[in-house]
Amino acid sequence: MIAIRTEQEIEVLRQANRIVAEVLVALVGMIAPGVKTRDLDAAAEEMLRERGARPAFKGYRGYPAATCISIDEVVVHGIPGDREVRPGQIVSIDVGSHYMGYYGDAAVSVACGQTDARRRRLLETADLALSRAIRAARAGNHVNDIGRVIEQTCREAHFSVVRAFVGHGIGESMHEELQVPNFDAGSPGPRLKEGMVIAIEPMVNMGTHRVKVLEDGWTAVTADGKPSAHFEHSVVVREGGGEILSVPDSEWVWGRREN
Ligand code: MF3
Ligand code: CO
Numbered sequence: 001m002i003a004i005r006t007e008q009e010i011e012v013l014r015q016a017n018r019i020v021a022e023v024l025v026a027l028v029g030m031i032a033p034g035v036k037t038r039d040l041d042a043a044a045e046e047m048l049r050e051r052g053a054r055p056a057f058k059g060y061r062g063y064p065a066a067t068c069i070s071i072d073e074v075v076v077h078g079i080p081g082d083r084e085v086r087p088g089q090i091v092s093i094d095v096g097s098h099y100m101g102y103y104g105d106a107a108v109s110v111a112c113g114q115t116d117a118r119r120r121r122l123l124e125t126a127d128l129a130l131s132r133a134i135r136a137a138r139a140g141n142h143v144n145d146i147g148r149v150i151e152q153t154c155r156e157a158h159f160s161v162v163r164a165f166v167g168h169g170i171g172e173s174m175h176e177e178l179q180v181p182n183f184d185a186g187s188p189g190p191r192l193k194e195g196m197v198i199a200i201e202p203m204v205n206m207g208t209h210r211v212k213v214l215e216d217g218w219t220a221v222t223a224d225g226k227p228s229a230h231f232e233h234s235v236v237v238r239e240g241g242g243e244i245l246s247v248p249d250s251e252w253v254w255g256r257r258e259n
Contacts, residue, residue: 002178003171004195009102010236010245013171013197016104017234017245019051020095024108025248027067027095031112033087037069040093041080048097056096056103056174063218068094068107070220075162075203075211075228076107077218088115090123092230096174103174105199106246107232108254118206119227122159124257126204126229129153129161129182131257133200137235137242143189147181150202162203162228164211164220170199170234192237197245201232231255 005013023044030040045066048055055066063079070078070092071085078092085091094107109123129150136145146167154161161182169176178190182202205211207226214221222228233255235242247253 002169002190002196003176004193005171005197005236009171010195010197012100012102013104013234014245016053016097016099016102017106018248019048019053019097019099020104020106021246021248022051023047023095024093024106027093028108028110031085031091031110033085033112035085037071037078037080037083037085040069041065041067044095053097053099053104056098056105060174066095070094070228070230072227073222073225075205075220075222076165076230077220079216079218085112087113088119090115090119090227090229094230094232101172103170103172104246105170105174105232105234107201107230109229109231121157122204122206122227122229125154125157125159126202126231127254128257129202129204130200130231130233130255133202134233134235134242134244134255137192137198137200137237139192139194139237139239141192143178143180143192144185144187146200148184151183154204160205160207160209162205162209162211165203167199167201167232170197194237194239196237197234198237199232199234200242201230203228203230
């Protein structure tokens with residue numbers, strides 16, 4: 001059963017996700033050459049707890065940190081540690097919260113300072129793919145409409161979409177029943193209904209879509225070592241398209257490009 005959430009439940013999910021979005025905006029502001037990923041993680045955990053939330057990732061299947069910080073060739077699930085951010089690198093930050101019984105989950109990728117044209121294009125494409133995917137999260141559409149538009153957007157830009165990880169339903173668990181592939185899965189999948197809540201999270205690679213997981217059991221890197229970008233929003237399926245829950249109170253929001 002794919003849950004249909006009441007407006008009261010959605011309001012708590014909005015609060016859980018707003019906390020995540022505010023932490024993400026603060027972390028983006030901390031990105032600078034020489035910053036250690038463990039310092040970003042410590043700041044995130046403190047901000048989550050200050051806001052009354054528990055870091056949802058910490059302890060999840062043994063994951064050791066509050067955030068995933070994935071630099072350049074790391075696709076997702078980078079474990080914060082001694083690695084320092086260097087100028088021009090793509091830094092992906094993924095944060096989860098558990099608040100009043102509900103989960104928040106979102107991620108954003110940015111470059112550290114100026115970067116090259118290819119990396120800029122990769123970031124723009126992944127963000128655009130998320131934006132179009134959110135528009136496709138409309139009642140009456142099917143799950144595969146989301147994957148199709150993501151894959152098409154990335155293919156047009158000559159980038160590839162990771163197939164090894166998918167988006168997911170989110171609510172009283174971080175990962176709920178619905179799987180949300182970022183590619184054309186070849187069949188429509190479940191029909192989207194108003195009140196379903198899903199985390200859409202395209203991972204877009206400059207080179208091959210293939211990934212490998214390092215010996216730590218988490219860190220997923222591109223098989224060719226080329227850079228990758230990851231954007232994620234938790235959204236409610238609505239009649240006119242997805243409503244983003246992971247929005248901060250501040251003005252800057254990713255995943256809202258118009259085309
Ligand atoms: N956004 C990711 C996901 O939905 C983050 C999970 S990291 C983990 O799967 F450590 F919690 F697994
Ligand atoms: Co997620």
